[in-house]
């Protein structure tokens with residue numbers, strides 16, 4: 289449980305909090321900060337091993353190696369986690385949840401900790417004309433309830449995605 293965010297809820301909601309010292313808690317490893325996805329060539333950031341340990345399907349978790357893994361953000365690429373060392377990568381089918389950036393489905397979570405799916409965010413906007421998702425998530429983060437490092441496939445805070453998706457959805461309804 290994180291209880292690190294001392295900033296006001298509004299600052300957290302706007303994704304202006306320092307997630308490196310909060311949800312992220314990056315492992316200190318000597319591996320390069322970024323590596324290229326073997327399939328799409330996308331320059332990708334490090335992801336902590338515990339993210340893979342929690343999110344890979346149980347039968348695939350045994351294949352996790354003691355290497356630095358990276359998370360590919362390319363929507364059209366099937367690779368989710370890979371290493372720059374010579375070990376197998378993990379694809380969307382190996383992950384036990386749907387990966388937001390790689391799956392456009394309505395029931396895919398934008399926020400994995402508090403279950404804000406695309407459909408739930410859109411429904412609230414349709415019904416009320418606005419979204420309370422970011423603010424509600426920020427309150428939970430502040431209360432120390434978020435676990436993005438093990439629930440979100442990207443292993444980081446979801447608020448950037450939430451704010452971007454809300455903005456898109458608001459434009460589509462206006």
Ligand SMILES: [Zn+2]
Pocket residue numbers: 325326327328329330360361362365366367
């Ligand atoms: Zn890729």
